[in-house]
Amino acid sequence: MTDPMTPGIAAARLSKEALAENFADLHAPYAPHEAAVAADRCYFCHDAPCITACPTSIDIPLFIRQIQAGQPEGAARTILDQNILGGMCARVCPTETLCEEACVREAAEGKPVEIGRLQRHATDVLMAKGDHPYTRAADTGKRVAVVGAGPAGLACAHRLAMKGHAVTLYEARSKPGGLNEFGIAAYKSVDDFAAREAEWVMGIGGITLAQGMLGDDLTLDGLTAEFDAVFLGVGLGGVNALRAEGEERAGVEDAVSFIADLRQAGDLASLPIGRNVVVIGGGMTAVDAAVQAKLLGAQNVTIAYRRAREDMSASRYEQDLAASKGVRLMFNVMPKAVHGNGAAVEIELEYTASGPDGLRGTGETIRLPADQVFKAIGQTLTTDAGLAVEGGKITVDASGKSSMDRVWAGGDCASGGDDLTVTAVAEGRDAAEDIHRVLSA
Amino acid sequence: MADISANFLGIKSPNPFWLASAPPTDKEYNVRRAFEAGWGGVVWKTLGSEGPPVVNVNGPRYGAIYGADRRLLGLNNIELITDRDLYTNLDEIKRVKADYPDRAIIVSIMVPCEEEAWKAILPLVEDTGADGIELNFGCPHGMSERGMGAAVGQVPEYIEMVTRWCKQYYSKPVIVKLTPNITDIRKPAAAAKAGGADAVSLINTINSITSVDLDNMCPEPSIDGKGTHGGYCGPAVKPIAMSMVSEIARNPETNGLPISGIGGVTTWRDAAEFMALGCGNVQVCTAAMTYGFKIVQEMIAGLSQWMDEKGHASLDDFIGMAVPNTTDWQYLNLNHITKARISQDDCIKCGRCYAACEDTSHQAISMSEDRTFEVIDAECVACNLCVNVCPVEGCITMETLAPGAIDARTGKTVEADYANWTTHPNNPSATAAE
Numbered sequence: 001m002t003d004p005m006t007p008g009i010a011a012a013r014l015s016k017e018a019l020a021e022n023f024a025d026l027h028a029p030y031a032p033h034e035a036a037v038a039a040d041r042c043y044f045c046h047d048a049p050c051i052t053a054c055p056t057s058i059d060i061p062l063f064i065r066q067i068q069a070g071q072p073e074g075a076a077r078t079i080l081d082q083n084i085l086g087g088m089c090a091r092v093c094p095t096e097t098l099c100e101e102a103c104v105r106e107a108a109e110g111k112p113v114e115i116g117r118l119q120r121h122a123t124d125v126l127m128a129k130g131d132h133p134y135t136r137a138a139d140t141g142k143r144v145a146v147v148g149a150g151p152a153g154l155a156c157a158h159r160l161a162m163k164g165h166a167v168t169l170y171e172a173r174s175k176p177g178g179l180n181e182f183g184i185a186a187y188k189s190v191d192d193f194a195a196r197e198a199e200w201v202m203g204i205g206g207i208t209l210a211q212g213m214l215g216d217d218l219t220l221d222g223l224t225a226e227f228d229a230v231f232l233g234v235g236l237g238g239v240n241a242l243r244a245e246g247e248e249r250a251g252v253e254d255a256v257s258f259i260a261d262l263r264q265a266g267d268l269a270s271l272p273i274g275r276n277v278v279v280i281g282g283g284m285t286a287v288d289a290a291v292q293a294k295l296l297g298a299q300n301v302t303i304a305y306r307r308a309r310e311d312m313s314a315s316r317y318e319q320d321l322a323a324s325k326g327v328r329l330m331f332n333v334m335p336k337a338v339h340g341n342g343a344a345v346e347i348e349l350e351y352t353a354s355g356p357d358g359l360r361g362t363g364e365t366i367r368l369p370a371d372q373v374f375k376a377i378g379q380t381l382t383t384d385a386g387l388a389v390e391g392g393k394i395t396v397d398a399s400g401k402s403s404m405d406r407v408w409a410g411g412d413c414a415s416g417g418d419d420l421t422v423t424a425v426a427e428g429r430d431a432a433e434d435i436h437r438v439l440s441a
Numbered sequence: 442m443a444d445i446s447a448n449f450l451g452i453k454s455p456n457p458f459w460l461a462s463a464p465p466t467d468k469e470y471n472v473r474r475a476f477e478a479g480w481g482g483v484v485w486k487t488l489g490s491e492g493p494p495v496v497n498v499n500g501p502r503y504g505a506i507y508g509a510d511r512r513l514l515g516l517n518n519i520e521l522i523t524d525r526d527l528y529t530n531l532d533e534i535k536r537v538k539a540d541y542p543d544r545a546i547i548v549s550i551m552v553p554c555e556e557e558a559w560k561a562i563l564p565l566v567e568d569t570g571a572d573g574i575e576l577n578f579g580c581p582h583g584m585s586e587r588g589m590g591a592a593v594g595q596v597p598e599y600i601e602m603v604t605r606w607c608k609q610y611y612s613k614p615v616i617v618k619l620t621p622n623i624t625d626i627r628k629p630a631a632a633a634k635a636g637g638a639d640a641v642s643l644i645n646t647i648n649s650i651t652s653v654d655l656d657n658m659c660p661e662p663s664i665d666g667k668g669t670h671g672g673y674c675g676p677a678v679k680p681i682a683m684s685m686v687s688e689i690a691r692n693p694e695t696n697g698l699p700i701s702g703i704g705g706v707t708t709w710r711d712a713a714e715f716m717a718l719g720c721g722n723v724q725v726c727t728a729a730m731t732y733g734f735k736i737v738q739e740m741i742a743g744l745s746q747w748m749d750e751k752g753h754a755s756l757d758d759f760i761g762m763a764v765p766n767t768t769d770w771q772y773l774n775l776n777h778i779t780k781a782r783i784s785q786d787d788c789i790k791c792g793r794c795y796a797a798c799e800d801t802s803h804q805a806i807s808m809s810e811d812r813t814f815e816v817i818d819a820e821c822v823a824c825n826l827c828v829n830v831c832p833v834e835g836c837i838t839m840e841t842l843a844p845g846a847i848d849a850r851t852g853k854t855v856e857a858d859y860a861n862w863t864t865h866p867n868n869p870s871a872t873a874a875e
Contacts, residue, residue: 033511040509043832046792049812108789108833 004299005275008343009251009371012269013297019268022295026187026321027091027117032072035121039068042113045104050115053102055417055426056083060099064118076126077133079119084158084429085151087127087197088180089422090120091188094284096317098422127196132203137164139206142439145170145227147214150178151421152233152411154201155428156435160231161206163436168227169202170212176202178235179412180421182260185288187295215383224406229435232387232394232402232409233428236379236419242280246338255279255289255376262292274372277301278347280335281376282312287319289374290327301327302368306334306352306359335373336365344370381413390415400431408435443748444755445741447481449721450614450639450699452572454481454545457712457756458740461703461724462486462549462575462618465734467523469533473540478734479741482545484642484724487522487577488530490552490562495521495584501662504651506677513731515677517649519662519669521583522551527565534569547616551577551589554599556606563610573614576603578629579645581622581672591645594620597632604636614639616701619685621678622648626685627692634698641689642701642724644682646672675727679705683718687767690719707736709743716756717763771862778848778855779823779839781805781816787836788814794827794837802826818849 002010014022030038042064050060058079066075079086095101095116103112126133142165146157149171157167175181180194202209212218214234223230239254241247251274265271273296279286282305294301303322305312309331312319319329333349340346347370350361381392388395388403393415400408410427417423447457459482460466460475467486475483489495497520506515523530538546548571552558566574577584578594585591593599600617607615617633619626621644630641648670650660660668682704689695702720706712707728715723728736753759783794783806790812798806805820806827816827823839831837842848844857862868 037510043791043793045790046796046808047812048792049790104789104791 002297004297007275007371009272009274011272013273014269016269019296023186023190023268023292025190026185027120029124030117030121032121035067035072035118038114038118039064041105042068043104049102049104050099050113053098054082055098055420055422056089056429057426058082058086058099058119060115063122064113064115067118067122072122072125073129075118075122079122080126080133082429083422083425084155084201085180085197085421085425086119087123088151088189088194089425090116090123091193092180092184093420093422094315094317097315127200132200134158134162134204136161136204136206139166140164140439142166142228143168143226144229144231144435144439145223146231146233147212147218147223148172148178148233148235148411148413149176149198149209150233150235150411150424151180152414152424152428152431153178153231154198155425156231156233156408156410156432157207157428158201158204159429159432160435161204163432165206165228165436165439167207169207169209170214170218171209172211172213172216172234176209178233182263183256183285183288184263184421185259185292186263187292214385220385220387220404220407224404228406228439230407231400231428231431231435232385232407232413233411233424234382234413236412237382238380239375240378240380242335242338242373242375242377244335244337246340246344249338249340249344250342251340251344251371252338252373252375255281255285255374256379258289258374259285259292262296268296271296273298274370275299276369277372277374278368278370279303279374279376281305281374281378282307282314283376283378284314284318286374286376287314287322287327289376291322291325293372293374294325294327298372300369302330303327304330304333304335304347304349304368306332307354308332333366334359334361336361338370338373339367344373346370347373379412396427398430399434400427401434406438443745443753445745445748447722447756449545449701450573450616452482452545452547452614453543454722455479455543456481456737456741456744457716457722458737459483459545459547459701459722459724460729461726462547462577463726463730464520465726465729468525468530469537472533472537472546475729475734476537476541476544479737480544480734481722482547482572484547484549484575485530485534485571487549487551487580488527488562488566489522490558491527491565494524494526497521497524498664500664504649504661504671506651506675513727514675515649515651515673516675516727516730517646517651517662517671517673519582519671522549522577522580527562531565531569534566534571538570538572545573546571547573547575549575549577549618551580551584554588554593554603559603559606560610563607567611567613571613573616573639574607574611575616575618575642576607577618577645578603579618579620579643581620581646581648582670591620591622594618594629594645595623597628600629600632601636604633604638608637616640616642618645618703619643620645621681621685621704626688627695630689630692630695630698634695638698640699640701640721641695642703643689644678644685644704646674647678647681649673674705675731676705676707679707679711683715686715686720687718687764690761690764691767709740709747712740712744713747713759714763716760718767719761719764721756721760773861774859775862775865776856776858776860778842778846780818780821780842781823781825781827782838782840783814783816783827784836784838785813787833789833789836790814791832793830793832797826797830820850822850 063075063078100112106112176198177194277293279290336350337348394409408431411424462484466483580590617638702715703724
C-alpha cells in the first residue's frame with residue numbers, strides 16, 4: 001500500500017475515490033438558473049472591452065443577453081461563429097487575463113461577469129443536442145491539407161469545410177485535439193471533452209482525418225504538389241533542455257509528456273508519481289504539471305521559476321490555484337544540478353538576480369529533495385520544413401501566410417500571438433478565410 | 442424614538458401597516474398569525490352575500506413577472522372573493538377582534554348593487570365589532586363579470602349610491618376601495634366622497650396578462666388551455682398607484698379625503714412615499730405573499746429609523762408633505778436648467794450612457810479612444826436618461842446651472858426667476874406676464 005509518504009516514485013498514492021474527487025471538474029457547470037443570474041450581471045456595454053480582449057472577438061454581451069433571454073443555443077451560435085472551439089476555450093482560456101480582466105465589473109468591483117462559465121453553459125447546451133449547427137457551402141472542388149489536428153488545425157479545417165473545400169486533416173498522434181487532448185490539466189477538460197469536441201467539430205463533414213507527421217511521412221513539397229493549399233498547425237513538438245548537470249538522470253522528464261500520459265491514462269492510480277516533485281518553469285504547463293502531481297498524491301510539489309512572480313506567464317489565478325492545492329511556488333531560482341545515484345534524489349537550485357546583463361546566478365544555492373523533476377521551460381519547433389523562421393517559429397503575416405506560396409501556418413508553431421488555445425483558433429480561422437480568398441480568386 | 446402609531450378615521454393601530462383584503466386575510470388562522478407578527482391591522486378578505494359561497498378555479502390562480510434571480514416584481518391573480526361561508530367568516534372576525542382590541546380589523550364587502558343586499562349584510566358585519574368596512578369596488582376579474590367589483594368602481598354614480606346605503610345602514614367608518622381600471626381616478630373618488638365615504642383606498646389590481654405560453658398559445662395563468670386577465674399587483678404597480686393617490690390628494694374636490702394607500706408596498710420606504718403623497722396608512726399584500734408576514738418587522742424598524750433621522754415625531758409630521766410639490770406639467774419651472782455631470786472617478790466605462798444618448802436621445806455624450814465619456818453641454822437637454830441607465834449609483838448626476846450662467850445649448854443666460862409654460866411666448870394660450 002502506497003501513500004504520499006512512500007519514498008521514490010510510486011503509483012496509487014491516493015485511493016481511487018480521492019483521485020476521482022481531485023480530478024473532478026475545476027468549475028462545475030452552471031445550473032440554468034445560476035446562468036440566468038450570472039448573465040444578468042452583464043451591463044451590455046457599448047463597444048464592449050471584453051470583445052476587444054477576446055482573441056477571437058466573440059460578441060460577448062450579445063451571447064450573454066441571449067442566455068438571459070432564455071436561448072443558450074442561440075448564444076452558442078454567437079460564440080461558435082467566431083470560435084468553433086468555444087467549448088474548450090470556455091474551459092481553458094485564462095479569462096482572468098482576457099475577457100474577464102477587461103470586464104468593467106472587474107474594474108468596478110473586482111468581480112467580473114463570469115464570461116468563461118457562461119460561455120461553457122451556452123456551448124454545453126448546444127453540444128448536448130448532438131447536431132452540428134453549421135452546414136457546408138457547395139463543393140468548390142478545391143482540396144486543402146491541414147497538418148496538425150490541434151486547436152489551430154481544427155478551427156482552420158472547420159472553416160474551410162464550411163466554405164465548401166475538401167480538407168484532409170493530418171495528425172501525428174493517435175487522436176485529434178492536440179494540446180486540448182494531450183496538453184492541459186485533466187480537471188479542465190473532464191468527461192473526455194476534448195475528444196468529443198474534436199469529433200463534433202468534424203461533424204460538419206468534408207474533413208478526412210489521416211495519420212501523418214510533417215518531417216516524417218509528410219513533406220511540404222509532397223503536400224503542395226497534392227493539394228491546392230496547405231495549413232500547418234503542427235505545434236511545438238520539442239522541449240527545451242534544462243542545461244543543468246545531471247539532467248539525464250532517471251526521474252527528469254518533460255512536463256508535457258507527463259501531462260499527456262496522465263490525460264490518456266485509463267486509471268489514474270496506475271500513474272507513478274514522485275514523493276518529492278519539482279517542476280521547472282513558470283508557464284501554464286508548469287502549473288498544470290505541478291497541480292496534477294499534487295492531485296496524484298505527491299507529498300511535496302514545488303514550482304521553481306527563475307524570475308520573479310510578476311514575470312510568470314501563468315496568471316495570478318493559476319498561481320493561486322497551485323498554491324491552494326498545496327504547491328509551493330519558488331521564485332528567482334534556476335536549476336544548477338540534479339543529484340542522485342542513477343535516479344534523481346535532489347535538485348540543486350541557484351538563486352538568481354536581475355542585473356544590467358540580464359538574469360544571473362548569485363552563487364547561493366539550495367537543495368530540495370526531488371524524485372521527479374518536470375521540465376516546463378518552453379517547447380520548440382520540431383521542423384521548419386524549409387520555411388522562413390523567426391524567434392524559433394514559422395514566419396507568417398497577419399493572415400497566416402508563410403514565406404512559401406500556398407502555405408499558411410497558425411497556432412503555437414507560427415510567429416505572433418500568445419501560445420493559447422484561443423489564439424490558435426483565431427489564427428486557424430483567419431488563415432482559412434485567407435486560403436478561401438486565394439482559392440476563390 | 443418616533444411614534445409610528447396610526448389613527449386612520451379614528452381607527453387606531455400600533456403602526457400604519459395593514460394587510461390588504463386578499464388571501465392572507467381570508468381566515469382567523471392567518472389573521473391571528475399576522476397580528477402576532479406585528480401587523481397593525483387587516484382588511485378581512487372580501488365577504489359576499491349569504492348563501493352558497495363563490496367557487497374558485499382549481500387550476501393556477503396566479504401569474505408572475507420576475508426580475509433577475511427570480512425576484513418577483515409583479516403578480517396577478519384570478520382568485521375571487523372569499524369562498525368560505527359568510528357566518529364562518531363573521532364568527533372568526535368577532536373572535537379575533539375581541540382578542541386583538543388594539544389592532545384594526547376592517548371588513549371588505551362585495552354584494553350586488555341592490556339596496557337589499559347591502560341592508561342585509563351590514564348589520565351582520567356591524568355585530569362583529571370590526572372597526573369599519575371597505576367596499577370592494579375594485580376586483581377586475583370574475584366578480585366584475587357579475588356586475589360587482591370593478592364593474593361598480595367604473596361607474597361613479599353606482600359608487601355614490603352604494604356608499605350612501607352603507608353610511609345609512611352601518612355606523613362605523615366606510616372606506617371605498619377604487620379600481621385603477623378607469624380613465625380618471627378623480628371621478629370615482631369624488632363620487633365616494635359625495636356618497637359620504639370616510640375614506641378611499643387604492644389601488645385595487647390592474648387588468649393584466651402576465652405572460653403567454655408560446656407552446657400552447659395560451660395566456661398565463663392557464664386553466665385547461667384557456668386564460669383570462671387577472672388583477673396585477675406587486676412592486677411593478679407602485680408608480681401607477683402613487684400617481685393615482687396623488688391625483689386624489691391634490692384634487693380640490695377630494696383634497697383632505699383620507700386615503701389608504703395600496704399598490705406594491707414592499708419596504709418602509711414605499712410606505713413613506715405613499716404617505717408623503719397623502720395616505721394616512723398603507724395596505725400590503727404581495728410583499729407578504731412573497732416573503733411571509735415577517736416583513737412587517739423591517740417596515741416597522743425602517744419607518745421608525747427614517748422618522749428619527751428626519752426628526753418626524755409622528756406620522757402626521759410627514760403625511761401629505763409631498764402633495765404641494767405634486768403639480769401639473771404646465772407649472773414646472775422652465776428656467777430651471779440642469780446638465781448631466783459624469784464623475785470620472787466613479788465611471789466604470791461601460792458606455793451605456795453613451796449608447797443611450799447617442800442612439801436614442803440627444804447625442805450629448807462623447808466617447809474617446811480610451812473610453813472616457815463626457816457630457817457635451819451644448820447638446821445636453823438634461824433628460825436624465827444617462828442617469829437612469831448608468832449602473833453606478835451617483836456616478837452621473839444633474840448639476841443645476843446657477844442664475845447668470847450661460848446654457849451652452851441655447852446660448853442664453855440662466856434666469857433666476859420662475860417661469861412656466863403658461864407664460865411662455867411659444868404657448869399660443871399664454872397669458873401675458875404683466
